Amino acid sequence: MIRNRLAELMQSKGIKVVQLSKETGISRNTITNTVQNDSEMYRLDTINKICNTLKITPCDFFEYSPIEIEIEVSHDPEILHIGRTVNESYIADDINLELDIIFTLIKDGRTKNVYGTLKYLPQSVITTSPIHTSSISYSLDMNENQDNINELSSEVNNLSSGFKSMIYKKMINEIKTYLINYSANIEYPFYTTYLINFDVEIKDVVQDVQIEVISNVFTKF
Incomplete structure (x- = not known):
């Protein structure tokens, strides 16, 4: 990098x-x-x-740095949705934004994939209110044996604070880009008892959302 x-x-x-x-x-x-x-x-x-x-x-x-860390985001089919169960509410309360994430560590000609899950946290707020900003908080759970997690964590810990910040920012950008592209390519991005996309497109909500990931490996600063 x-x-x-x-x-x-x-x-x-x-x-x-x-x-x-x-x-x-x-x-x-x-x-x-x-x-x-x-x-x-x-x-x-x-x-x-x-x-x-x-x-x-x-x-x-x-x-x-002689290493590369690539990041890929995906999700299980027909899982993502944002909706509300209370009519005339600006706040979504029926949400599933769990994502899968793959970190590819490349070093000395070797490639290792480390798999994780981004768990949607309850302090997140998805709103169509014009005076409030939506925010999504994820916790990063690693679906790997401890040796793979330790290797990735060790490589990240050895990086400068500047590189750590760059990787965190890259992860946030990958998540946001994935959600934007997904919302733009499906016909009904919101569904539940009451649709939340009244006068507001999901892509517009996601475009402005603030995203954070809570992780022991990747930190914002």
């Missing part, structure tokens, strides 16, 4: 996005995306300007 360390470098030098944008001529949007490691490709002249301004080398700018 590879990532940039711009966030840490700017923090250590006390430089903010606005200042770096002004001194390099790079747009604030580009710098923000770079800080968040949201860019898959970097222009050489962008890296050159940042390095010159911060007085660092490309080796300081990038961080590398």
